[in-house]
Amino acid sequence: MFCVEDKTRRIEGLSYDDVQTISSKVGNMAENNIIPALYIHSHPEEIDGKTVLVVDVPCGMNKPYKTLKGYEIYV
Numbered sequence: 001m002f003c004v005e006d007k008t009r010r011i012e013g014l015s016y017d018d019v020q021t022i023s024s025k026v027g028n029m030a031e032n033n034i035i036p037a038l039y040i041h042s043h044p045e046e047i048d049g050k051t052v053l054v055v056d057v058p059c060g061m062n063k064p065y066k067t068l069k070g071y072e073i074y075v
Contacts, residue, residue: 003018003050003051003052003053004052011047011048011050011052012050013049013050013051013052014044014050014051014052014053015051016051019044019051019053022042022053023042023053026040026042026055027040027042030057032068033067033068034065034066034067034068035065035066035067035068035070036062036065038057038058038060038065039058040055040056040057040058041055041056041058042054042055042056043056063075
């Protein structure tokens with residue numbers, strides 16, 4: 001369920017169900033696994049007639065951020 005082939009960078013695209021599933025999973029990971037919670041925005045876009053999911057990660061206001069387990073810290 002990948003939208004762009006890693007090695008060739010060929011756009012494969014996603015189905016409507018894939019977009020919904022991935023968008024939900026990515027949003028939940030950012031909200032539930034990062035402290036303080038990070039709210040991201042994702043939206044589908046069409047490139048060369050194929051759908052890709054664009055994920056916008058805003059510059060956080062509550063730095064530093066850390067993973068739920070606290071092992072990794074991001075500024």
